[in-house]
Amino acid sequence: MTPSSRLTPYLYVLPLVALLGFVFGYPLLKIFEFSFKMVRGIDGPWIGFRNYQLILGQSLFWESVLHNLQLLLAIPVMVAISLIVSVLLAERVAGWKLYRIIVFVPFVLAIPIVAVVMKRMFQFSGPVNEMLRWMSLDFMALDWIGSSSVALWTVMILIIWRESALGIILFLARLLSLDESVTEAAKIDGAGWWRRLWHIIIPEMRGVIEFYVVVSVITMLAAVFSYIYIMGGGRGGPGTSTEVVELYIFNALIRSSLPGIAAAASVMLFLVTGILIFLLFNVRQRAEATQ
Amino acid sequence: MDERALPMFTRRSLMLTSAMLAGGAALGGLSRGAAAQVKDMDMWYWGEQELPGLQKYVNDSVARYKAANVKPMLQDTAVVISQFQTAAAAGNAPDVQYLWNGIYHMESVWLGYLRGLNNLVKPEVLAASNPTLLSHFGGDVYRTGWYPLPMFWCYNKALFEKAGLDPEAPPKTWDELLVACDKLKSSGVEALGGGIQDGYWSEWYITHSLPQQLDSFGEAVELFIGDRDFRDPKYHEHWVKLEELKNKGFLNKDMSSLELYPGIDLVVAGKLGIGQSIGTRMPADSKATGGKIGYMTMPVFGKGKLAATPVVDVQGLGISKDAEDPAAAAAFLEFLQSPDQLKAFWEATSWLPSNTTFDASVIQDPSVRGLWQNWGLTPNISNVTNLVPGQFYERAAIPTGQQIVAGSMTGEQAGELAANTAKEWKDFNPDMVENYRKWAKDLASPT
Amino acid sequence: MSAQALQPGAVVKQAVLLIASFLALVPTLYMVLTALKSDAGYAVDKLGFPRAPVIDNFRSVLVDSPFLHWMLNSAVLVAGSVILSTAISVLGAYAIATMAFRGRNTLLAVSTSLMAVPPVVMIVPLFVLYTRLGMVSTYTGAILIYAGLITPFSVYLLTTFFRTVPRELYEAAHIDGAGQFTILTKVVLPLSMPALVTLVVVNSLYVWNDLLIAIIFLQDDAKRTLMAGISVFSGRYNNQVPLTMAGMVIASAPMFILYVLFQKQFIRGLMSGAIK
Structure with missing residues (x-):
């Protein structure tokens, strides 16, 4: 090889490394530095672990963490919905192609748009409550977005509605790549639908389900900002009832002018997602190995 | 797009860029090209967004002004503070700069980007323009008033009549308010409220209610930074009163799921008796109802010296440290306060200029004229929430009202939350405390 | 396929998919139907089909925003x-x-x-x-x-x-x-x-x-x-729900139209790119 051709690969990956370095590398190093500083404007003095102390001593932070954890409850529901729908689609029941187009719709619509629409539907004097009252279920006609004890659950409904579409997409992709002879053989053996689902299909899908669960955990912990922001009229709420860690970081940076605090919270969030990403890697490798 | 609904949101959200710059000298900045001649001046302003017609007025005014060649530039909402501070850090700030009230320009004062106007602008002109107390720091004044934003409780006169209430004598005391609410409710409409989902109603409630127990705004600053205690009953009584309205069933039921302006629309539409509103809405709302929108100060429960005082927030103009000829800039500000200019302002914007000598006879709508006479020309106070640090605003000022209205917090708990937040702010921002304490001294007089 | 349709289970399966499809489409349906109502019409009937469809909402959205x-x-x-x-x-x-x-x-x-x-x-x-x-x-x-x-x-x-x-x-x-x-x-x-x-x-x-x-x-x-x-x-426009919905219809239109026109590419893209 000539020296120039030995350099060629590096020339090809140089822009990639530069871009990733700028958008991921620089910020991920910098949040650690900032997290130990009292940042005013663009820099500030070292203050050791003070930022971490302040955050961990603040009830609002723990409230946010608790809300993120509460959102994890949505995941089993999402998995169940995705499984049932994707398995039915994969059986190619009559009209499955049309159904497939329809059940993917939630994933095509942007979160802010859906959040605005859902917010109107769930308004106190909105159509959902009107429907419930019409069905004489008045006790269920809650103040879905105005009450602090209900608001987070309402956001969760929206999240389940949209993120299940991702599960269906993922599971269906896996199911369609499955060897049909196995299920056909089971059918001939007279195994019922549920038995086949439980004993043959789900074990085959274990990898992709694990993958989806880990991705969803990351979503619930660190990627629900758009849902919360729009449903809560630009700040979450009422009050701090739907505050999550992402919003905590956003507020610290944007509304309280405390980049150091925002950075320290980012570091903690990054470390938690880092562990999950490691998990994700293992899960994915296992999923790929089984495919 | 008409952005009148949004000034507060945008103002709050851009504290970010501004405070970002506070720490270090910004690089770059806007270059103004060749050295300015003596008679060239720059003016950066905002306001067309909340007051359509302002741009035309400014363009006409600088064309009429012969003493200097003023180049105006309309700024974007998001960059009003940051653009100015960036330029000031680079030594290129415009001679004349638009300034929102309170903390929104005080930060620039603390950074040394603005000039005190006491020895630049004629005292009588400065006073007539009502820069408000919130522009005072270290004994000097940093803005001239440009146009006022009266803030008040509004009510629907037709609904008052229907409920057997005197539409020309709105309730003055808390007890009278409770009676009025009761009658409104019995007449089949919702009594009081608006929309609190986006939180601004909560801010406005503090604007009107907190000063009732205060003798000065300095006291408010001390509350917000934790030098005084919100757990003291007199400092959270206003939240207890809101709780009372909630418990008596006087607040509109969908209040928690509505936003600020749609909530005011309910009063205009005759579906809600009493609400909170702002002056710039008055001409349109008054017209839409055939003059049936009334205004009042918040009925009084408190014993502070500021109780029952009308609230007028004022947008203003200041002179930057980079002005090459500060006297010339001051002359231009004085020109904007001259009688002909005040008249031109009204004609271009259909809204009032901030000057107590403005000839109000040109105002046709009696409600708008009355509002100016009763709010702009009487002793008034500014908006106390313009003193609130961002952290307190997000953590306490907004959530307290929302939670009380949603029935998930008592007034006393609100006081607790506010006290904790003030303490928290001090822990998080030890470097800012001294500035606020010094400011509190300037704000120690009642008005 | 036809043999499958005869099984009693097939009815249940169809029902499940119908319900899922309905739920997936409810917000879209609500958005479109509401956008065609007048404020007064919406106040009276929040759920049904618009009795006299209006397109004013779309016009005001495009003119004012x-x-x-x-x-x-x-x-x-x-x-x-x-x-x-x-x-x-x-x-x-x-x-x-x-x-x-x-x-x-x-x-x-x-x-x-x-x-x-x-x-x-x-x-x-x-x-x-x-x-x-x-x-x-x-x-x-x-x-x-x-x-x-x-x-x-x-x-x-x-x-x-x-x-x-x-x-x-x-x-x-x-x-x-x-x-x-x-x-x-x-x-x-x-x-x-x-x-x-x-x-x-x-x-x-x-x-x-x-x-x-x-x-x-x-x-x-x-x-x-x-x-x-x-x-x-x-x-x-919080309390002008039909107007808001007209805005949302307009906002979602570009991606929706692309999705309907290029469903194959979209579905393939989504299925292979589902990690995003």
């Missing part, structure tokens, strides 16, 4: 970031897939794991840096960030795809004397159209739909994106 302007801003960002990211990813993925060099596996592993890093973690330093460089509210600044955020996925997908291109093709081209770049553009890329379409679909959706980066890095009114615009718009 800069929806088209917001869409244009979003389109600029989508085009800029997708083109930039695709170009950079094609080069990088090609090298990773076909050339031997030190750090190749590490680069792929790191890049792939970045896919899962939530964007919120990166905003603080980028925002501080942009403030210092005067890059807040610039298209360049936002495009760079978006391009960076979508690149790990692009590299992952393209590397996987390039590896499936038969080795003989490279070797044949190499013997013909073609340089690496020529092989990439003349041989590999034409074969990679399906992967590229997937990339464009998934990445465009991501950038078009993003809110977080848009509200932090494009604060300027004139540069507001569609998603940031929606949050402003919905607050302003």
Whole structure:
């Protein structure tokens, strides 16, 4: 090889490394530095672990963490919905192609748009409550977005509605790549639908389900900002009832002018997602190995 | 797009860029090209967004002004503070700069980007323009008033009549308010409220209610930074009163799921008796109802010296440290306060200029004229929430009202939350405390 | 198929899918039907079909709110970031897939794991840096960030795809004397159209739909994106539900139309790009 051709690969990956370095590398190093500083404007003095102390001593932070954890409850529901729908689609029941187009719709619509629409539907004097009252279920006609004890659950409904579409997409992709002879053989053996689902299909899908669960955990912990922001009229709420860690970081940076605090919270969030990403890697490798 | 609904949101959200710059000298900045001649001046302003017609007025005014060649530039909402501070850090700030009230320009004062106007602008002109107390720091004044934003409780006169209430004598005391609410409710409409989902109603409630127990705004600053205690009953009584309205069933039921302006629309539409509103809405709302929108100060429960005082927030103009000829800039500000200019302002914007000598006879709508006479020309106070640090605003000022209205917090708990937040702010921002304490001294007089 | 339809279970299956489809479509139906109602009509009947459909709402949205302007801003960002990211990813993925060099596996592993890093973690330093460089509210600044955020996925997908291109093709081209770049553009890329379409679909959706980066890095009114615009718009017309819904119909129209027209590409793209 000539020296120039030995350099060629590096020339090809140089822009990639530069871009990733700028958008991921620089910020991920910098949040650690900032997290130990009292940042005013663009820099500030070292203050050791003070930022971490302040955050961990603040009830609002723990409230946010608790809300993120509460959102994890949505995941089993999402998995169940995705499984049932994707398995039915994969059986190619009559009209499955049309159904497939329809059940993917939630994933095509942007979160802010859906959040605005859902917010109107769930308004106190909105159509959902009107429907419930019409069905004489008045006790269920809650103040879905105005009450602090209900608001987070309402956001969760929206999240389940949209993120299940991702599960269906993922599971269906896996199911369609499955060897049909196995299920056909089971059918001939007279195994019922549920038995086949439980004993043959789900074990085959274990990898992709694990993958989806880990991705969803990351979503619930660190990627629900758009849902919360729009449903809560630009700040979450009422009050701090739907505050999550992402919003905590956003507020610290944007509304309280405390980049150091925002950075320290980012570091903690990054470390938690880092562990999950490691998990994700293992899960994915296992999923790929089984495919 | 008409952005009148949004000034507060945008103002709050851009504290970010501004405070970002506070720490270090910004690089770059806007270059103004060749050295300015003596008679060239720059003016950066905002306001067309909340007051359509302002741009035309400014363009006409600088064309009429012969003493200097003023180049105006309309700024974007998001960059009003940051653009100015960036330029000031680079030594290129415009001679004349638009300034929102309170903390929104005080930060620039603390950074040394603005000039005190006491020895630049004629005292009588400065006073007539009502820069408000919130522009005072270290004994000097940093803005001239440009146009006022009266803030008040509004009510629907037709609904008052229907409920057997005197539409020309709105309730003055808390007890009278409770009676009025009761009658409104019995007449089949919702009594009081608006929309609190986006939180601004909560801010406005503090604007009107907190000063009732205060003798000065300095006291408010001390509350917000934790030098005084919100757990003291007199400092959270206003939240207890809101709780009372909630418990008596006087607040509109969908209040928690509505936003600020749609909530005011309910009063205009005759579906809600009493609400909170702002002056710039008055001409349109008054017209839409055939003059049936009334205004009042918040009925009084408190014993502070500021109780029952009308609230007028004022947008203003200041002179930057980079002005090459500060006297010339001051002359231009004085020109904007001259009688002909005040008249031109009204004609271009259909809204009032901030000057107590403005000839109000040109105002046709009696409600708008009355509002100016009763709010702009009487002793008034500014908006106390313009003193609130961002952290307190997000953590306490907004959530307290929302939670009380949603029935998930008592007034006393609100006081607790506010006290904790003030303490928290001090822990998080030890470097800012001294500035606020010094400011509190300037704000120690009642008005 | 017909034999299956006779089974009693098939009825249940159809019912389940019908319910799922209905739930998936409810917000869309509500949005469209409500947009066609007048305020008064909506007040009386929030659920049913509009009795006398009106299109005034659409007109007022387009006249009073800069929806088209917001869409244009979003389109600029989508085009800029997708083109930039695709170009950079094609080069990088090609090298990773076909050339031997030190750090190749590490680069792929790191890049792939970045896919899962939530964007919120990166905003603080980028925002501080942009403030210092005067890059807040610039298209360049936002495009760079978006391009960076979508690149790990692009590299992952393209590397996987390039590896499936038969080795003989490279070797044949190499013997013909073609340089690496020529092989990439003349041989590999034409074969990679399906992967590229997937990339464009998934990445465009991501950038078009993003809110977080848009509200932090494009604060300027004139540069507001569609998603940031929606949050402003919905607050302003909160109690004019039909008008709000007309706005949402307009806002969702571009992606919806693309989805209906190109369902095959979309579905394929979504199914292979589901990790995003």
